[in-house]
Amino acid sequence: MASSWAERAIEIDKVADKKALEVDHVSHSFGRLVALDDVSLSVDQGRFLALLGVNGAGKTTLFSLITRLYDNVTGAIRVDGYDVRRQPEPALARLGVLFQSIALDRDLTVRQNLAYHAALHGLPRSLARKTAEIMIEQVGLTGKMDSRVSTLSGGQMRRADIARALLHRPRLLLLDEPTVGLDVQSRLEVNALLRELAGREGVAVVWATHLLDEVQPGDQVAILHHGRIRRSGVAADIAGEASLEDAFLKLTSSTPEPAT
Amino acid sequence: MNRRKAEKGAGSGAGFVELGWPGRLRALRGIVWREVLRFARQRERFLSALVRPLVWLFIFAAGFRSVLGLSITPPYETYVLYEVYVTPGLCAMIQLFSGMQSSLSMVYDRETGAMRSFLVSPYPRWFLLGSKLLAGVAVSIVQVVVFLFIAWLWGIDPPVMGYLTVLPALVLTGMMLGSMGLFLSSAIRQLENFAGIMNFVIFPMFFASSALYPLWRMQESSTLLYDICRLNPFTYAVELIRFALYGQVNWTALLVVFGATVLFFGAAVYAYDPSKGLIGRRR
Numbered sequence: 208m209a210s211s212w213a214e215r216a217i218e219i220d221k222v223a224d225k226k227a228l229e230v231d232h233v234s235h236s237f238g239r240l241v242a243l244d245d246v247s248l249s250v251d252q253g254r255f256l257a258l259l260g261v262n263g264a265g266k267t268t269l270f271s272l273i274t275r276l277y278d279n280v281t282g283a284i285r286v287d288g289y290d291v292r293r294q295p296e297p298a299l300a301r302l303g304v305l306f307q308s309i310a311l312d313r314d315l316t317v318r319q320n321l322a323y324h325a326a327l328h329g330l331p332r333s334l335a336r337k338t339a340e341i342m343i344e345q346v347g348l349t350g351k352m353d354s355r356v357s358t359l360s361g362g363q364m365r366r367a368d369i370a371r372a373l374l375h376r377p378r379l380l381l382l383d384e385p386t387v388g389l390d391v392q393s394r395l396e397v398n399a400l401l402r403e404l405a406g407r408e409g410v411a412v413v414w415a416t417h418l419l420d421e422v423q424p425g426d427q428v429a430i431l432h433h434g435r436i437r438r439s440g441v442a443a444d445i446a447g448e449a450s451l452e453d454a455f456l457k458l459t460s461s462t463p464e465p466a467t
Numbered sequence: 468m469n470r471r472k473a474e475k476g477a478g479s480g481a482g483f484v485e486l487g488w489p490g491r492l493r494a495l496r497g498i499v500w501r502e503v504l505r506f507a508r509q510r511e512r513f514l515s516a517l518v519r520p521l522v523w524l525f526i527f528a529a530g531f532r533s534v535l536g537l538s539i540t541p542p543y544e545t546y547v548l549y550e551v552y553v554t555p556g557l558c559a560m561i562q563l564f565s566g567m568q569s570s571l572s573m574v575y576d577r578e579t580g581a582m583r584s585f586l587v588s589p590y591p592r593w594f595l596l597g598s599k600l601l602a603g604v605a606v607s608i609v610q611v612v613v614f615l616f617i618a619w620l621w622g623i624d625p626p627v628m629g630y631l632t633v634l635p636a637l638v639l640t641g642m643m644l645g646s647m648g649l650f651l652s653s654a655i656r657q658l659e660n661f662a663g664i665m666n667f668v669i670f671p672m673f674f675a676s677s678a679l680y681p682l683w684r685m686q687e688s689s690t691l692l693y694d695i696c697r698l699n700p701f702t703y704a705v706e707l708i709r710f711a712l713y714g715q716v717n718w719t720a721l722l723v724v725f726g727a728t729v730l731f732f733g734a735a736v737y738a739y740d741p742s743k744g745l746i747g748r749r750r
Contacts, residue, residue: 274587299589300484310580312501314508319501326497327588329490330483338483371584376482 225288227252227379227411228273233282235268242268244434245282250427252378253409255402257422257442260431261459266415267307269431270383274304287378300328303377303410305385309368313357317343317367320356321374328375335374342370345404362393369401373408380405382414386421394421419452432459484589491590495598498585502569502602506609516565516610517617520557524618528553540681542713554615554623555709556678558633559701561614562607562641563673567664569603570648574739575660593736600649600732604641611637629712636711639721640704643728647700650735676702677709700727 228250235243243265250256260266271277273284275291275298284291289298311320318339325335343352346366356364365385372380382401386394398421405412414421422428424443428451429436437458438445446454484490506513528550539546573596576582588595615630651668673679675696682702686693696702703723710717 274583276583276586296486296589296591299587300486301482302587302589304584304587306580306583308580310584312505312581314505315501319504323497323501324584326493326500327585328483329485329487329493329590331485331493334483368580375484378482 225252226250226285227254227287228256228413229283229285230269230273231283231285233269233272233284235272235277235281242434243272246431246434246436247282248429248436248439250379250411250413253405253411254427255405255412255414256427256429258413258415258429258431259417259419259422259455260415261417264431264459265434266431267383268434270304270381270415273381274302275299300375301378302381303372303375303379304381305365305368305372305383307383307385307387309356309364310371311356311364311368314355316353316355317348317359318352320367321371324371325374330375338374339370342373343367346370346400360393361389362396365389365393365397366400369397369404373404373410376408377410380410380412382412382416384416384418385414386416386418394418419455422451424451430455430458486589491594494588494590494595495601498595498598499602499605502599502606503609506606513610516561517613519564520561520614521617523553523557523560524550524621540683542710542715542717550618550621551623552681553679554618554625555712556676556705557618558611558614558637558708558712559640559644559676559678559705560673561610562604562637562644562704563669563701565607565610566600566603566641566644567648567652567669568661569606570600570645570735571652571661571664573599573649574652592740593732596649596736596739597732600642600645601638603645604638607641608634608637625712626714628714632714633708633711636707639724639728640707643700643704643724643731646728646732646735650731650738653735653738672699672701675699676705678702678705700724703727 226249228248230246230248233243233246234241246265246269248256248258258266258269268277273286273291275295278292286298287301289301291298310324311317312323315323321339321343322332322335325332325339330338340352343349346369348363348366348370351359351363351367356367359367368385380401385401386397389397401412401414404410416422422442424441424446426442427440428442428445429439430445431437438454442451445451485493532549543551573582577586585595585599586592615633648664648668652664675692676699677696678701682693682696685696700723703717703720706717707720707724710720
């Protein structure tokens with residue numbers, strides 16, 4: 208039975224250094240439009256990655272592939288070590304997502320929304336209730352549990368949505384431009400809140416954005432342009448002497464926009 | 468088994484998510500509960516859903532009462548008034564509209580945060596879509612029950628037991644119509660809006676069926692139309708409901724509705740599944 212011991216050793220090794228997210232040579236096209244071209248990136252457990260790109264760079268397509276809205280045709284995507292195509296259930300179980308549009312039902316109360324999303328992940332009711340209370344407190348909406356979502360401000364809605372995305376204790380949080388449409392104050396708050404919560408819970412974060420002021424110098428950054436990763440590394444290194452904005456503009460203006 | 472336990476126990480494992488059947492059933496309950504809650508909040512939707520069949524019952528049926536003679540056909544044991552004859556058809560009509568509407572929104576709203584977050588739930592797609600359809604069916608049954616109550620006040624009183632026996636029939640017919648709507652609206656782009664569904668699905672299905680007139684009447688005017696009606700799955704939905712409302716089982720209808728449900732549901736899961744189906748290829 209030596210082989211099984213060896214196998215187990217390998218398996219243990221794998222678990223020890225499995226990444227929160229691994230995107231491995233993924234390409235995807237819609238008809239003739241190549242949306243992603245041989246994209247590879249990885250995020251360590253509990254780390255933060257800013258995925259920068261202008262509109263149409265392929266951020267949303269990449270997220271759609273990770274969340275299995277489309278199937279990745281080439282390459283592999285693993286969440287916490289689970290291949291999203293071959294083992295979608297454990298992979299999705301480890302995933303929390305904030306979409307561009309708020310996922311909450313405006314007609315229902317915060318409590319009802321959270322109960323529904325907890326149910327979508329199979330949480331027992333008592334656990335769901337307890338976790339909802341804790342999360343709502345952590346996002347600073349205590350006392351808003353029984354307010355209807357439509358009565359909340361934009362920033363409050365987003366915070367409730369954050370509580371929703373973290374309810375089932377994901378290992379990886381995907382954020383698809385979550386601060387678009389918020390005022391400056393709310394944007395800063397949401398950014399700080401997400402970083403704090405992710406840090407406390409040890410959740411890895413992939414933050415897709417085109418707003419460069421959301422990136423901190425120490426963040427891991429990947430710059431996506433026309434479906435390709437143009438640069439990746441620590442924000443401060445990419446910026447070099449100049450600002451990150453200059454580096455970003457330089458990288459993303461070198462190739463002309465394709466006709467769409 | 469050990470591995471499963473280990474996964475559950477580890478804090479860095481699957482978090483709070485329960486992937487087995489207990490978790491799935493909680494998800495199903497949550498999905499149905501939310502749909503009913505949403506429906507209860509939208510009073511206009513409820514009223515408009517109710518007005519449609521009531522207009523047919525109060526006005527159309529009254530007008531046609533004298534025009535249409537009905538012979539005694541099972542499940543009826545005596546001559547029945549036209550209102551009595553159309554009631555099961557109108558129940559099916561409520562489900563037809565409701566099923567098409569909710570299926571259409573599943574396709575139309577698929578890029579919204581609400582639908583996306585529904586689809587990243589860790590359960591298999593077929594299970595999620597089935598739960599969503601079942602939730603739509605629950606809402607449609609609420610409408611049918613209220614409609615049947617008003618019809619009862621209007622003097623249409625099937626046997627009391629019929630109100631119970633009709634429920635399983637309504638679940639099945641609702642599933643059939645919902646999965647048909649889901650399949651059609653995800654497979655055919657032209658049917659992505661409600662006007663398209665109305666013109667090309669709801670009206671033809673409703674009129675070319677036994678909802679408004681018994682099929683032998685159709686046969687008298689056109690054998691081709693008669694054949695079309697007999698091929699229309701909606702006819703069997705209507706007949707299943709009609710017989711069930713009188714405590715009887717129409718086995719042909721049951722078989723056809725069941726078969727059509729399985730078929731359309733399979734096709735809908737395929738068409739809706741972006742990895743194989745038709746939605747992902749479209750953009």
